[in-house]
Amino acid sequence: MRLVLASASPRRKELLSILGVEFQVFECDVDENIDIQCPHDYVMELAMLKARTAASKLPEDVLVIAADTIVYKNGILGKPVDREDAFNMIKFLQGSYHEVYTGIALYSSGGNIYKKGYERTVVKMKEMSHDEIEWYLNRNEYKDKAGAYGIQGTASIFIEYIQGCYFNVVGLPVSKLYSMLKEINAVNRLKIGLGGLKDDG
Amino acid sequence: MRLVLASASPRRKELLSILGVEFQVFECDVDENIDIQCPHDYVMELAMLKARTAASKLPEDVLVIAADTIVYKNGILGKPVDREDAFNMIKFLQGSYHEVYTGIALYSSGGNIYKKGYERTVVKMKEMSHDEIEWYLNRNEYKDKAGAYGIQGTASIFIEYIQGCYFNVVGLPVSKLYSMLKEINAVNRLKIGLGGLKDDG
Numbered sequence: 234m235r236l237v238l239a240s241a242s243p244r245r246k247e248l249l250s251i252l253g254v255e256f257q258v259f260e261c262d263v264d265e266n267i268d269i270q271c272p273h274d275y276v277m278e279l280a281m282l283k284a285r286t287a288a289s290k291l292p293e294d295v296l297v298i299a300a301d302t303i304v305y306k307n308g309i310l311g312k313p314v315d316r317e318d319a320f321n322m323i324k325f326l327q328g329s330y331h332e333v334y335t336g337i338a339l340y341s342s343g344g345n346i347y348k349k350g351y352e353r354t355v356v357k358m359k360e361m362s363h364d365e366i367e368w369y370l371n372r373n374e375y376k377d378k379a380g381a382y383g384i385q386g387t388a389s390i391f392i393e394y395i396q397g398c399y400f401n402v403v404g405l406p407v408s409k410l411y412s413m414l415k416e417i418n419a420v421n422r423l424k425i426g427l428g429g430l431k432d433d434g
Numbered sequence: 435m436r437l438v439l440a441s442a443s444p445r446r447k448e449l450l451s452i453l454g455v456e457f458q459v460f461e462c463d464v465d466e467n468i469d470i471q472c473p474h475d476y477v478m479e480l481a482m483l484k485a486r487t488a489a490s491k492l493p494e495d496v497l498v499i500a501a502d503t504i505v506y507k508n509g510i511l512g513k514p515v516d517r518e519d520a521f522n523m524i525k526f527l528q529g530s531y532h533e534v535y536t537g538i539a540l541y542s543s544g545g546n547i548y549k550k551g552y553e554r555t556v557v558k559m560k561e562m563s564h565d566e567i568e569w570y571l572n573r574n575e576y577k578d579k580a581g582a583y584g585i586q587g588t589a590s591i592f593i594e595y596i597q598g599c600y601f602n603v604v605g606l607p608v609s610k611l612y613s614m615l616k617e618i619n620a621v622n623r624l625k626i627g628l629g630g631l632k633d634d635g
Contacts, residue, residue: 248590251587251588251590251591252591253573253588359609359613372454384600386452387452387454389449389452389600389601389608389609390452390453390608390609390612391609392599392600392609393599393609394597394598394599395596395597395598395599395600396595396596396597397595397596398593398594398595398596399585399590399593399596399600400590407590407591408560408590408591408592408593408594411591412560
């Protein structure tokens with residue numbers, strides 16, 4: 234069984250590599266406008282939509298991993314449409330707490346594997362002055378990031394505190410993913426790092 | 435005023451680069467056997483010792499940043515001396531909580547700037563089987579790491595949860611460092627990223 238990551242995100246690709254397994258990347262677009270307000274239901278639904286869409290276009294004997302990440306504070310924050318939108322997002326997030334959710338979906342092209350899960354992390358962002366926000370936006374890291382920031386870059390200066398999985402905030406909670414792969418006994422089948430271990434999952 | 439990082443760690447170098455300031459690296463060895471049991475006093479004392487030692491060997495008008503990171507669980511865990519030591523450390527840490535402390539010291543070669551601080555992060559490591567520990571050690575990431583793991587690498591699979599600053603666990607809490615640099619008004623003087631901002635720092 235081959236592993237496929239249904240995501241264009243270089244960060245997810247890098248994080249999945251940590252598992253030490255070979256995989257292919259298959260990008261597929263889905264309509265992200267789904268009518269769900271609950272953050273963890275939203276990310277799991279969207280992840281599953283991505284996984285199913287990718288699986289439907291791939292041959293059998295493929296296990297698709299898909300994920301979706303959002304920032305949540307009084308509602309879902311996705312990716313900013315432009316710099317002004319990004320400014321307003323950071324302005325809204327600074328000086329307080331928000332949550333980050335990533336949904337993960339595993340779906341085999343045969344349809345016999347179907348699993349979803351999510352991770353939630355609380356993030357405390359420091360107070361940022363108007364100029365600090367402008368300076369941050371000048372570094373052009375806000376594009377294509379939920380909530381207009383990437384915790385692994387310059388924004389780390391302004392992240393005071395997190396509670397939960399760090400890699401969830403980056404975009405792929407590898408610890409959760411590893412547990413899910415163990416639950417479907419994929420660790421041995423895919424020869425993920427530990428695959429060589431006879432008495433493991 | 436020039437900035438100098440008194441550390442041989444490539445991770446610290448990478449993290450300091452996030453601030454967008456130019457700096458030089460100056461490695462200096464100090465005797466890490468100091469008789470302090472309190473984890474935050476230990477890391478701050480050792481960081482200051484590194485900073486002072488480096489400053490004493492450098493010309494004036496230099497601001498030295500030094501740091502020291504330890505893992506704490508019923509006592510201080512430093513770097514493993516060999517693979518067996520690393521195995522015992524991971525065996526001891528897996529399936530439970532521990533703390534990670536990084537002390538930061540700022541010291542100017544003239545001696546007029548003197549500041550220290552620390553960050554504390556709680557880390558929950560998943561249960562790991564004997565074989566998972568062996569597999570982890572085979573990836574050779576345990577060397578030269580306090581507690582025998584690096585959260586940014588393969589160990590991320592086994593980190594369920596953190597509470598606090600992630601970059602503290604990597605080895606340099608950039609958010610704390612940025613605050614300390616602001617407190618000594620170094621942000622403008624060093625033209626750290628935001629240095630161009632007249633009404634900041």
